[in-house]
Amino acid sequence: MELQSAYLYLAMSAYCDTKNFNGFAHWLKKQSEEEHSHAMKFYQHLLERGAEIELKPLGAPEEEYGSFLSFFEQVQHLILLKL
Numbered sequence: 900m901e902l903q904s905a906y907l908y909l910a911m912s913a914y915c916d917t918k919n920f921n922g923f924a925h926w927l928k929k930q931s932e933e934e935h936s937h938a939m940k941f942y943q944h945l946l947e948r949g950a951e952i953e954l955k956p957l958g959a960p961e962e963e964y965g966s967f968l969s970f971f972e973q974v975q976h977l978i979l980l981k982l
């Protein structure tokens with residue numbers, strides 16, 4: 900879940916970079932990094948307890964977000980999933 904979120908945030912950041920929404924791209928990239936750090940905490944926690952780590956494929960992020968409103972609604976949805 901954490902890696903999937905990191906992946907989605909990174910894709911959204913890339914989308915904003917291509918639209919020259921640099922500030923928002925930066926913020927989304929930071930969210931991606933934060934989610935990745937959460938994943939690594941789980942990873943380390945499991946390793947320290949002798950668990951076997953099995954990575955699964957990540958789902959491909961959206962390639963088209965539609966309108967800007969739709970894009971921001973998808974960002975909002977992702978934010979709310981983190982709660």
Ligand SMILES: [Fe+2]
Pocket residue numbers: 901933934937981
């Ligand atoms: Fe997280």
